[in-house]
Amino acid sequence: MVISTGMTLFLKQQECKCLATCEFAIICGFGEVENIPDLWTQHKQSLSEDFVHRYSEETGPFYALAELNELLKSYGLNLRKVNLPSVDLQCDIFRLSYDAIEEQSKANANIEKLNSEQRYAVYKVLHAIYEYQTDMPKCFFLDGPAGTGKTFVYSTLLHAVRGKGDQAIAVASTGIAATLLSGGRTAHSIFKIPLTLNATSTCNLKPNTSEAKILLDAKVIVWDEAPMTHVHAFLAVDRLLKDLTKCDEPFGGKIILLGGDFRQVLPVILRGSRSLTVSSCIKKHRLWSDFFVMKLTENMRAFDSEKEFASWLLHVGEGESGEKIQLPPFCYPEIQDPVQQLFSDIDFKTVTPEELKGRAILTVTNDLSSKLIIVSWSVCQEMK
Numbered sequence: 001m002v003i004s005t006g007m008t009l010f011l012k013q014q015e016c017k018c019l020a021t022c023e024f025a026i027i028c029g030f031g032e033v034e035n036i037p038d039l040w041t042q043h044k045q046s047l048s049e050d051f052v053h054r055y056s057e058e059t060g061p062f063y064a065l066a067e068l069n070e071l072l073k074s075y076g077l078n079l080r081k082v083n084l085p086s087v088d089l090q091c092d093i094f095r096l097s098y099d100a101i102e103e104q105s106k107a108n109a110n111i112e113k114l115n116s117e118q119r120y121a122v123y124k125v126l127h128a129i130y131e132y133q134t135d136m137p138k139c140f141f142l143d144g145p146a147g148t149g150k151t152f153v154y155s156t157l158l159h160a161v162r163g164k165g166d167q168a169i170a171v172a173s174t175g176i177a178a179t180l181l182s183g184g185r186t187a188h189s190i191f192k193i194p195l196t197l198n199a200t201s202t203c204n205l206k207p208n209t210s211e212a213k214i215l216l217d218a219k220v221i222v223w224d225e226a227p228m229t230h231v232h233a234f235l236a237v238d239r240l241l242k243d244l245t246k247c248d249e250p251f252g253g254k255i256i257l258l259g260g261d262f263r264q265v266l267p268v269i270l271r272g273s274r275s276l277t278v279s280s281c282i283k284k285h286r287l288w289s290d291f292f293v294m295k296l297t298e299n300m301r302a303f304d305s306e307k308e309f310a311s312w313l314l315h316v317g318e319g320e321s322g323e324k325i326q327l328p329p330f331c332y333p334e335i336q337d338p339v340q341q342l343f344s345d346i347d348f349k350t351v352t353p354e355e356l357k358g359r360a361i362l363t364v365t366n367d368l369s370s371k372l373i374i375v376s377w378s379v380c381q382e383m384k
Contacts, residue, residue: 020043020046020047021047021064021067021068021071022071024039024040024043024047024068025068025071025072025074025075027039028072028075028077028082029072029074029075029077030075036082036083036084037083037084040084044061044064047064047068048060048061048063048064051063051064051067062087065079065084065085065087066087068084069086069087098162098183100162100163100164100165101163103159103160103162103163104159104160104163104164105163106155106159106163107156107159107160107163110152110155110156110159111156111160113152114152114153114156115149115298115300117148117294117295117296117297117298118149118152118153118156118296120294121140121142121153121294121296122153122156122157122160124140124292124294125140125157125220125255125257126157126160126161128140128255129161129219129220129255130164132255137290137291137292138249138250138251138253138254138255138256138290139250139251139255139256139258139290139291139292140255140256140257140258140291140292140293140294141226141257141258141259141291141292141293141294142154142257142258142259142260142294142296143259143260143261143262143293143294143295143296144259144261144295144296144297145261145263145296145297145299145310145313145314145317146261146264146313147299147300147310148296148297148298148299148300149296149298149300150224150259150260150296151180151181151224152300153259153296154170154181154222154224154257154259155181155182157220157222157257158170158181158182158183158222159182161219161220166219167214167217167218167219168183168218168219168220168221168222169183169190169214169215169218169220169221169222170182170183170184170185170222170224171184171185171186171187171190171191171221171222171223171224172184172185172186172187172223172224172225173186173187173223173224173225173226173228173229173260174186174225174228177224177225178224180224181222181224184224187223187229187233187237190211190215191203191205191215191236191237191240192204192205192211193233193236193237194236197230197232197233197236198232199232199235201232201233201235201236202236202239202240203236203237203239203240205240207243207244212244215240215241215244215254216244216245218254219255220254220255220256220257221251221254221255221256221257222256222257222259223256223257223258223259224259224260225259225260225265226258226259226260226282227260227261227262227264227265227266227267227281227282227283228260228264228265228266228267228268229267229282230267230280231267231280231281231282231284231285231287232280234282234285234287235285235287237251238250238251238252238287240252241253241254250287250290258282258291261317262281262283263314263316263317263318264317266278266280266281267280267281308328308330309330309331312328338361339361339372342359342361343359
């Protein structure tokens with residue numbers, strides 16, 4: 001049976017796009033079609049319409065081909081066997097996620113706003129990516145307290161690399177941190193890091209897969225909040241990248257930028273001692289000797305009135321405050337009784353819910369909250 005123009009009319013009459021895709025697969029499976037690629041070209045728009053609506057005009061056809069490929073499997077076929085373009089869905093969608101011109105525009109705008117420390121970090125990594133020489137490091141660590149603009153550096157670097165049409169992978173140790181990065185994902189989802197780790201753990205990512213190809217094609221890997229990740233996770237990723245690249249250099253010779261603040265949260269070790277927690281950090285492992293450390297010190301977030309507090313936090317984080325930390329006076333300004341201060345102007349005979357909305361006392365324990373409720377009730381009774 002030869003199917004040509006008559007089947008085109010049949011496909012045009014299909015109101016359900018999913019049914020049309022099934023019929024297209026049947027045609028490929030049972031019909032001796034004169035030219036399947038030509039038939040796909042003619043009906044590509046209608047067959048992709050649902051996916052374009054769900055995703056985007058650029059990625060819709062890739063999803064349509066991926067669905068068609070799944071349907072063809074039941075006939076012992078695939079896209080390649082019917083002379084249609086094969087699709088590596090995850091890799092192709094990843095490539096189409098960024099517009100190079102737009103990314104370069106964002107990079108240029110960000111570069112104008114960088115301070116000297118941030119600019120040095122961005123250009124240091126870009127130089128390693130595009131002008132690498134044998135004496136240059138490939139592993140970098142961006143060290144900076146909160147507010148020094150680490151995320152801004154990551155974003156600028158990601159935009160700059162993608163602006164050249166190259167791939168840049170952004171991961172973070174937590175989901176919340178990942179949402180702050182352009183195209184950010186958790187490290188566990190990208191590298192398939194196992195949840196239970198030990199010194200010999202390996203990532204559950206196989207070679208010759210779309211995920212592996214994305215890692216191989218990436219010009220740089222950016223990893224935020226690295227200090228809170230156990231060193232065993234980095235060792236697993238190191239083994240993975242060495243296996244994929246067939247290169248014995250640290251992280252398979254890939255340019256990698258870790259970042260974070262060791263003064264904040266370290267890896268959480270269940271019932272772990274202080275020494276065990278510290279030894280679980282990448283900073284205490286032999287891998288650390290391969291990293292070139294870049295520091296950010298200027299707090300870009302704090303107002304002038306908050307500089308003193310930012311400086312004090314840094315002092316504590318550096319371990320310069322001794323065993324007992326004395327809060328400076330500006331951390332606990334003297335105030336009168338909070339109950340009196342909040343409710344002294346309230347007439348409890350006529351008070352409305354709206355008047356009470358903006359008045360609240362926060363406590364650190366439920367026990368203290370209960371005591372305040374009793375005190376507040378007594379004060380309120382006196383005010384009536």
